[in-house]
Amino acid sequence: MEAPSSDVSAMTEPINACLRSRLKRSPLAQWTILVAISLPLAALLESMGLPAALLIGPMIAGILVGSNGGTIRAPRLPVFAAQTIVGCLVARAITGDIVLRFLKDWPLFLGVILCIVAASTALGWLLTRWRVLPGTTAVWGVAPGGASVMMLMAGAFGADARLVALMQYLRVVLVAAVASAVARQWLADPIASAVPSTPALPAHYGWHVAFTLMIAGLGGALGIGLKILAGGLLVPMTIGAALEALGLVTITLPQWLLAMGYAFLGWSVGLGFTRDILIHASRVLPQILLSICAVIGICALFAFILVKAAGIDPMTAYLATCPGGVDSVAIIGASSHADLSFIMTLQTLRLLIVLLAGPALARFIARRLQ
Numbered sequence: 001m002e003a004p005s006s007d008v009s010a011m012t013e014p015i016n017a018c019l020r021s022r023l024k025r026s027p028l029a030q031w032t033i034l035v036a037i038s039l040p041l042a043a044l045l046e047s048m049g050l051p052a053a054l055l056i057g058p059m060i061a062g063i064l065v066g067s068n069g070g071t072i073r074a075p076r077l078p079v080f081a082a083q084t085i086v087g088c089l090v091a092r093a094i095t096g097d098i099v100l101r102f103l104k105d106w107p108l109f110l111g112v113i114l115c116i117v118a119a120s121t122a123l124g125w126l127l128t129r130w131r132v133l134p135g136t137t138a139v140w141g142v143a144p145g146g147a148s149v150m151m152l153m154a155g156a157f158g159a160d161a162r163l164v165a166l167m168q169y170l171r172v173v174l175v176a177a178v179a180s181a182v183a184r185q186w187l188a189d190p191i192a193s194a195v196p197s198t199p200a201l202p203a204h205y206g207w208h209v210a211f212t213l214m215i216a217g218l219g220g221a222l223g224i225g226l227k228i229l230a231g232g233l234l235v236p237m238t239i240g241a242a243l244e245a246l247g248l249v250t251i252t253l254p255q256w257l258l259a260m261g262y263a264f265l266g267w268s269v270g271l272g273f274t275r276d277i278l279i280h281a282s283r284v285l286p287q288i289l290l291s292i293c294a295v296i297g298i299c300a301l302f303a304f305i306l307v308k309a310a311g312i313d314p315m316t317a318y319l320a321t322c323p324g325g326v327d328s329v330a331i332i333g334a335s336s337h338a339d340l341s342f343i344m345t346l347q348t349l350r351l352l353i354v355l356l357a358g359p360a361l362a363r364f365i366a367r368r369l370q
Contacts, residue, residue, distance in 0.1 A: 030065060030072045034271075037061035038263060054262040055331050056176055062270020063173070067278050074268035082261035083232035084216035085253065090233075090330045090344050091215075091240030092251040102345055108310055112302050113350045116321065117357070119298045120144045123291065125365050132287050134160055139362045141167030141288070142295050144323035144354060163288070166281045169272045171292045175324030178296065179332045182318055208252035215240045215249070233326060234348065262331065299323050312342065320346040 042057030065072070102109060120142050127138030140154035141164045154164040219239045223231020243249045281288060303317040312320070316339040319329055326347050333343045 027072050030070050034058075034061055034065045034070070034072070034267065037064060038266075042263075053180075054259050055266045055328055056180060058263040058266030059173060059176070059270040060266075062267045063273045064270075066271040066273045067275050069275060070271065073271050074264055078260075078264045079268045080220060080232045081216070082264040084220040084236045085257060085261040086265070086330055087219065087233040087236035088212050088216050088240045088251050089253055089258070089334065090340070091237045091244060101342065105310070108306075109346055109349055112306065112321065113346065113353055116144055116299055116302055116323075116350065117353060117361075120295055120323075121361050121365065123294055123298070124362070127287075127291055128365070133163065133284060133291070136362075136365070137163045137167075138291060139365050140164045142291050143362060144295060144299070144350065162277050162280050163284065165272060166277050167288050167292065169269055170288065171295065172269055172324055172328065174292060175296060175322050176328045176332065179319060179322055179324060179329065182315070205252065208250045209254060211249045212240070212252050215243065215251075234351075237344075237348075265328070295323050313339070316342055319343045326351055 038058040038061040041061055042054050045053030045057050062074075121139075124139035124142040127133055127142070128136050132138060133141070137154065137159045140159055154161045216236045219236030220232045222239075223235035226235075228235060240249070240251050244251055299321040300318065303314070303321040306312040306317040306321065307314050315336055316333075319333045319336070319338055320343045322329060326344075329347055330340070330344060333340045
């Protein structure tokens with residue numbers, strides 16, 4: 001009975017090898033497969049009422065392609081452009097009240113952020129000291145934000161950059177999935193899977209779109225020119241929020257543009273999961289998942305504290321503290337009708353603190369343990 005199975009395996013293996021070889025030689029074929037998988041996945045998740053379906057669908061498709069021999073990567077320019085678009089999207093939710101809110105509750109914001117960063121750093125130190133992961137990999141892998149910076153620093157200090165990449169990317173995927181599920185479960189009414197576009201204005205709609213794209217383009221270019229970390233998101237967000245607060249512009253984004261931006265952001269994460277990374281990490285996958293769950297649990301604990309101590313609604317508190325990508329959290333927060341200004345205030349401040357202080361903290365711990 002085992003012979004037929006063996007024969008079938010022997011017959012299909014050359015076909016599979018030929019297919020993998022063809023995909024590696026043809027980027028166009030890989031992109032065709034990626035899009036063909038992304039569209040039905042996004043449609044399925046959207047029909048289920050899952051928030052950020054247009055982001056998570058392409059992300060899953062990217063994982064399937066990247067981990068099965070795909071060699072394509074999301075182009076940097078469209079991904080960067082998508083970040084600027086999301087920055088403008090977030091700017092619509094940031095009003096003048098956000099400054100007053102920060103000034104009023106700055107001890108709460110800074111206290112929660114510093115506690116999350118400190119707890120995550122302590123977790124990385126313990127995992128490294130207990131040799132759960134090789135070298136100083138855990139220190140860089142559990143940092144709550146700044147994935148690209150953490151991977152660069154990991155390689156510079158001799159840690160396994162591939163494991164760090166897996167930890168960072170896998171955490172983004174898990175956080176996005178959990179946050180979407182929580183948003184779907186928490187809300188009684190069905191919600192849109194993606195952030196709805198600004199309704200068409202009766203007059204000057206085209207001008208509003210043009211000015212929004214101008215803010216995205218100029219803000220992104222300024223972020224690059226000034227070498228601001230995460231400038232593609234933060235600079236257009238700041239400029240757009242300031243101009244809209246002054247009544248000089250109305251941020252307007254068509255739905256098709258948002259959908260394209262979400263797709264490129266999802267692909268940029270999913271395609272990072274190559275077969276080599278997954279095979280290399282298979283032996284320590286339980287430890288990686290445990291560390292990711294620990295980081296998510298730490299942030300969820302502080303979300304609970306926000307709910308009890310500050311009266312923040314649970315959905316807003318969870319999204320504000322979860323250690324996911326700022327862009328994906330912004331998309332999920334907007335589609336779940338949470339307090340996006342509160343979420344983005346805490347997420348943005350934490351991102352800035354991690355990008356500025358995280359590498360220094362990780363270097364300090366790494367040197368002490370070496």
